[in-house]
Amino acid sequence: MAIGTARVATTPYRPGLRDRLGEWLDRETILGPAFVTPALLLLVFLVAYPFVMAIYLSLSNAFIGRPSHLIGLRNFINLWQSDAFRQTFQNAFVFTGFAVAIKVVLGIWLALLLNEQLWFKRLIRGAVLLPWVIPTALSTLGWWWMFNSLYSVVNWTGIHMGLLDPPGPNWLGQKYYAMAAVVAVNVWRGLPFFAITILAGLVAIPKELYEAAHTDGAGPVARFWYVTLPLLSPVLAIVVLFSTIFTFSDFNIVFVLTHGGPINSTHLFATLARQVGLETGRLGEGAAISLYLFPVLVMVVYAQLRFVRNRAY
């Protein structure tokens, strides 16, 4: 903002002042802070402050439209006595564990395929990446329809291929099937990110290493195990960390597909926090549920910072 005012104030008449201001602005100790101030204000007022407020809310008995006072850790303790929360806690780990593991395996597999000589390379990449750029809430609506209890195209195809017994499962109405469906959609949306990032890691591996391994008599499996995988591990670690936090905190897929049901069997922290905090109005408890995402965030940030520091600084 300082830049704008400086210009307006000095344009036509006073070149002397303008020069002085210009010189002053040229100093890194002045210009640097001036450049980061807008971003800093944003982070302080709309990220740090809400975070402090989240902690306050979680320690209070806040209810929408009512004054609140502090009640200590009671929200956190009460949560453990609720079946819905215990179920959610378990769901979060099952969901994240399965989704990330499947994405890693399929991601490596897909990246290896994309790294081969292919016809229509650009077109194939474009198709693979598509699920990642389309609004998740909207594409999940498509999946919701595909898993519909009466008209499921998944079941229709499965039955006609002889893989499922008619009438096929009620995907979103049965406990384990619902979790499988939610994981499947998460994998569908997250796989492109894994594949494309791992592909970038694969491309960076020097060809000479493969040739050397080849002359030493290593077969394709040995080459993958002893050359590709070790050299890919930094990229893999970053992708997994990244994906862990965003899978753990997922909201859109569960909200659109199952609303946390049947009987809380697919609720994640974010969806339960919304239900408790907004739909039933218990803001304090809702904030406490959201904060369960924080330890995971801290672990991921810590690990990422160590990686990034080692690589970039």
Added chain:
Amino acid sequence: MLSRALTKKLAMHAMLVPFLIFALFPFYHMTLTSLKQNRELYDRSAVPLLIRQGPTLEHYQKLLFESSFLTWTKNSLLVTMLATSVSLVIGTAAAYALARMKFFGVGSFGTGIFVTYLVPTSLLFLPLAQVVNWLGLADSKWSLVVTYPTFLVPFCTWLLMGYFRTVPKEVEECAMVDGATRIQALIRIVLPIAIPGLVCAALFAFTLSWNEFIYALTFTSSSEEITASVGVTSELIRGDIYFWGQLMAGAVLGSVPIVILYVFFLDYYVSGLTAGAVK
């Protein structure tokens, strides 16, 4: 006989087919459903993979003229464009400072940006809803213009910082030796070189805010203020009767702006995706 190389190549393509079907089938099925007549759509003996009884634009017509879909799209466009431009300006300045200058606190600021970049929106939506109330922006699309930069600015800053670091310092120093000020050097020399980075950041910021869901769902609710994703998922579903044709038409049309950008700028998406995570 096919040569060995050709056989291998064909095998690779064959192995890609399941992945391509997995990636694309939902879009195919969505589009197909949106074009089917209700008669065929709700006929349980019909083949769901094809349109046999002729396509119809009836669902699109209803969506455009009998629901507020156009208003939602306008809201989405307004919010997305404003949030993207604001974030790009703030992010560019911050990224340049982080990449090039040394001053008090620059290290911790960089860490702060990175940490915020990893904060999921679902962690802070409850307290942010309170902040939005206090700002007097409850149930207004402007609440989204104000809050979207909280995830867009860290993203843009992080991405652009990587790009600015690749611009050689000497180019800039030459300009400054010739009498340009720091700001002139930034605007005339560094930014033009970093245009691919700026395009990339703009594209991703546009995509992220167009696709944002939880803030839009929480901070806005009336039909005049909500965005396309929220409109389609909440207003088109009334009670227990779903209008699947219309719903799928909404999902398809709501994705169109992103698909258009995507088709034209595919390479930027690929490079930005890897830069965002790996750099």
